[in-house]
Amino acid sequence: MDPPTGPSLGPHDYDLLVIGGGSGGLAVAKEAAGLRRKVLILDLVAPSPRGTERELGGSSLNMDSIRKYLQQASLLGKAIQHCQAYGWRLKEHVCHSWSELVEGVQEQLKTRSLELKRELKSAGVFYLQARGELVAPHTVEVTGVNGRKRRLTAETVVITTGDRPQYLGVPGDREFCLTSEDLLSLPHPPGRTLVVGGSAEGLECAGFLFGLGLPVTVMPQPDLLPGFDQKMAEKIENHMIVSGVDFLYNCSLAKVEQTEAGSEEVVSGDSAPAPQQASRGRLRVTIISPEGRTKQEDFDTVLLTVGRKAFTSGIGLECVGVQCSQDTGRILVNESDQTSVDHIYAIGSVQHGRPSTTGLSVHAGTLLARRLYRGSSILCDYSNVPTVVLTQLEYASCGLSEEKANLTFGEASVEVYHSYYWPLEWTLPARNKNSCYVKVICNIPDRELVVGVHVMGPNAGDILQGFVAAMKCGLTKQQLDATVGLHPGSAQVLSSLTQTQRMSEALMVRGNC
Incomplete structure (x- = not known):
């Protein structure tokens, strides 16, 4: 295992060395390389306890893809159930093939991993399938897949090792x-x-x-x-x-x-009996x-x-004095994503006390590289970060939960506008009329500033995205009401909210609801 060589712009082997191949690490590496810095990514992740191999891109990027594929597989099954309401007639019995789904998704993950490696190469980023451990200031011990070790130095180090699923510690x-x-x-x-x-x-x-x-x-x-x-x-x-x-x-x-x-499945040769299905x-x-x-x-x-646990052990953080939370094991960082050691930064789910999504990690990594190498002063804004739960009835949110808003501003200062809605495409098959739901949380004293938006229904994440930009610009309830709804889309419900939770609760008390 010989790391790539060549001149850097300083006294070290590399200007930037990234430990971990997560989405934030890929982003900071590509942006830094585009600014003519010599960059190396070290990414060697052990398989899961059950032997599942992990692809380049980190748990967030790859799991996000899997989540979306699996949700779509489930939604297609529901669509088949309701297709007759739209005039479709199925000529044969419909069944699901687990093996074909698994094969298709795994192939997509492998293809995506290869694409990422090509992108790194095209951007001028050096990549090694190797493990990195901090052993001294600016020094990383690199261990290849063959166990061979070598020490490299870097002016700046970024930790993006992500997290791993937790176990309960019970027998079996x-x-x-x-x-x-x-x-x-x-x-x-x-x-x-x-x-x-x-x-x-x-x-x-x-x-x-x-x-x-x-x-x-x-x-x-x-x-x-x-x-x-x-x-x-x-x-x-x-x-x-x-x-x-x-x-x-x-x-x-x-x-x-x-x-x-x-x-396990037994694969047969030409003269062997037919393959037996795994049981x-x-x-x-x-x-x-x-x-x-x-x-x-x-x-x-x-x-x-x-839950998930940050992968921060065994990479030498304690050796160089990088401080972590005793409770979570995640790395303590300042507003610039800088750790307690000046030249070491952390991005993504290894950070303590911050939200973590793939999009946020990519954004934070890009901004970090620009601060380091382009003289930018723009910090990553960790507030109003959108997130989506890809259940069959999708749920997306941005900003504060109702509980957090009440705690922050006091219940008397919080108004919650809400409504159920019935997507037009659900009406023909007569799907449940009272499933889809939205609510907008406002801070009354601050011009009814919108501090939280929550959507539950088909394509909730896509519906929410535009409202996230509006919240970044200081969206108020008055501005939301002045927005023209797009008919017959579902998102228009957010521009016509008149009922509050206080009104609903009063109606329930009077027995009118």
Whole structure:
């Protein structure tokens, strides 16, 4: 393993060295290389405990793609159910092929990884599939896939190692449970699945699997969508329950055992018998009820979605004095994304106390490179960051949750405008009229400044995007009301909100609602 050589613009081997191939790292590297700096990316990520390989681009970029593909697979199944209302007649029985979905998605991820490597090369970024560890100021020990080591120096180092799924530490979790990144490594459909955890990825996976016709049970640990608006979380939960997803509340996972081993697919040669399909194993799960009683249930798959942990251990942060939060293990940074060591920066989900999305990491990485090498002073704005939960009924939000707004400004200063809406395309198949919902949270004393927008419905993320730009410009409720709605689109509901939660609650008290 020989790192690329060549002159840098300073006394070090590289002007910029990025540890980790996450979306923010790719962005800062390409932008810096475009500004004629010598840049190296080190990215060697070990497989998951179940052996799933990780592609270049980091967990956020690759998992975002997987999330969207899986949501679309589920939505297509729902569309087939309702197509007759639009005059379509199916000539044959429709079924889903798990193996074809897995093959297609995995091929797309590999193609995307190759494209990223070509982009790096075209931008002039050096890339090594190697592990980097800080061993001294400005010095990184590089370990290649063959174990060979070499030390390189860099004027500036950026940490973008991302995060990894967490395990619960109960017997059998690493041996028999999957995480979201392992789901598409299964050679067979997951069957009856227990989703442990009510995080965004947990509800997304539960909705996707249920949309494929598989029985799903969700066991929150303990809350649904922690960090999100809790009234919106309840609406998503209600939609899933009405659809048929089971929930186990206030329970905890104690143990997972395998009662029946599965088999992998056997590929035959020309003269061998026909290939045998892979078969699922069987898992027995020990669950502790709210009353402390123990019960056991059998599942085909147990999926852990109990949060993610920053990958900050083993890269030498303590050796050079980079400070991390004792509670989260994430790196402490200032407003410039700079760590406690002047020449070391951190981008993305390794940062402590900040939101993390793929788009935000790319934006932050680009701005960091411009501050370092173009004399820019523009900082990344970590407020009003949009996010989307790709459940079957999509949920997108930007700004404050209702709980956070009440805590920040006081309930008397917060007005919440809200409405259910019925997408026109849902009317012919008579889909549930009271599922889709929006609310706009305003700070009354500050000209009813819009401090939070929440949308639940088809394509919620795309609907929200334009309103994010408006919020960046200081959108008020008066300006929102003055916006002309685009008919017959669903987004127009946001420009015609007249009912507040206070009004709705008063009507309920009087028995008029």
